[in-house]
Amino acid sequence: MSGTTRSSADLDVRRRQILFRAWHRGMREMDLIMGRFADAEIGELSDEDLAEFERLIEVTDRDLLGWITGETPTPENYDTPLFRRLKGFHTHTSPIHV
Structure with missing residues (x-):
């Protein structure tokens, strides 16, 4: 998967920006997790x-990835x-295993 599969044409500016940022985090694994x-x-949030x-x-990618995979405990204020x-x-x- 190389990036978003969703059109942003029907989204408001805020949702378009969030969608872009979700796919452009820096760590490819997090791009896939957040982007997918x-x-x-995004349309229903x-x-x-x-x-x-x-x-x-x-x-940060490393912290969020650790929380998602269960490698590190999620802080209460983010759970x-x-x-x-x-x-x-x-x-x-x-389909990805991180």
């Missing part, structure tokens, strides 16, 4: 979910319903 989730969910996803985008959705999405749909 964004492709699938509430404003609160968008804010939480933006907050997750700011977390939100949206994070659990992201983690579950990766666990149940991802």
